[in-house]
Amino acid sequence: MLVALTVAVSVAALALAAWCGFAAYRDQPTKDWHFIGMAVVSALALIQVVVGIVLVGRGERASDGSVLFFSYLLGALLAVPAAGFLSLTERTRWGSVTVSAGAVVLAVLEVRLHDIWGG
Amino acid sequence: METRTKLVKGPGLLLVWLYGVMTVGAVSRSIYQIATEYHRAPLAYLLSAVAAVVYVFITYTLVRGGEAARKVALVCCGAELVGVLTVGAWTLADSSAFADSTVWSAFGMEYLFIPVFLPVTGILWLRRPRVAESPRTGGDSALAS
Numbered sequence: 001m002l003v004a005l006t007v008a009v010s011v012a013a014l015a016l017a018a019w020c021g022f023a024a025y026r027d028q029p030t031k032d033w034h035f036i037g038m039a040v041v042s043a044l045a046l047i048q049v050v051v052g053i054v055l056v057g058r059g060e061r062a063s064d065g066s067v068l069f070f071s072y073l074l075g076a077l078l079a080v081p082a083a084g085f086l087s088l089t090e091r092t093r094w095g096s097v098t099v100s101a102g103a104v105v106l107a108v109l110e111v112r113l114h115d116i117w118g119g
Numbered sequence: 120m121e122t123r124t125k126l127v128k129g130p131g132l133l134l135v136w137l138y139g140v141m142t143v144g145a146v147s148r149s150i151y152q153i154a155t156e157y158h159r160a161p162l163a164y165l166l167s168a169v170a171a172v173v174y175v176f177i178t179y180t181l182v183r184g185g186e187a188a189r190k191v192a193l194v195c196c197g198a199e200l201v202g203v204l205t206v207g208a209w210t211l212a213d214s215s216a217f218a219d220s221t222v223w224s225a226f227g228m229e230y231l232f233i234p235v236f237l238p239v240t241g242i243l244w245l246r247r248p249r250v251a252e253s254p255r256t257g258g259d260s261a262l263a264s
Contacts, residue, residue, distance in 0.1 A: 067151065067155075068151065071147055071151070075143065075147075079140075082136075082139075083136060086132060086135075086136055087132075089127075089132070090127075090128065090129070090132045092129060094128075094129045094130055094131075094132050094133055095132065097130075097133050098132050098133050098136045101133060101136060101137065102136065105140055108231065
């Protein structure tokens with residue numbers, strides 16, 4: 001369950017990174033549609049946090065420990081929204097680049113999450 | 120506040136974002152490792168903590184903005200670059216130098232080499248003064264925007 005979600009979040013994050021990267025390439029700031037995309041990716045990350053809590057609550061354990069697991073889950077949840085808020089203050093292509101970088105950070109966090117959970 | 124030159128604009132925003140990410144990463148990593156397994160690799164974890172402090176400081180100066188902050192951040196980026204290169208070369212030359220990896224091990228490979236690119240980008244971004252020809256007039260805010 002968690003593995004499937006991790007893959008889903010990673011793919012969505014990379015798609016968002018490509019999309020916002022394309023906006024930056026076309027010299028455009030982030031627009032409403034991009035924010036909807038960020039909301040979708042963040043919702044997936046939120047589902048992941050909930051599933052993580054449920055799994056640990058049912059007695060399963062991350063191989064690298066719960067503290068590390070939940071701090072990465074929290075980081076994954078905040079990465080894209082934080083970049084999104086920053087892009088609101090910078091209405092140029094550089095806002096889009098920042099969101100793109102935030103999505104890449106999320107994808108990297110997902111890879112680490114996979115290691116932390118599975119070993 | 121108005122007289123400070125904004126450093127967080129255009130490419131500066133991306134820079135601040137990446138420094139922010141590295142700050143969160145290095146700080147939480149140091150706290151976790153020093154709190155739970157400090158005895159295992161004291162030097163490595165202290166080095167990560169030093170890296171964390173540098174990242175916090177650079178992020179703060181970038182967000183604060185202004186000419187003085189720009190100069191301080193420039194010096195810190197230089198120190199950061201020296202740190203990354205020293206620790207990176209050290210870990211490559213002698214892989215047993217540290218009992219565990221640090222943020223700057225192998226030039227920051229665990230962090231997609233961001234630690235080695237970030238100070239270089241930072242120095243390029245911060246090198247140019249953001250003030251008018253007469254630096255003491257204090258009227259540089261109009262030129263900054």
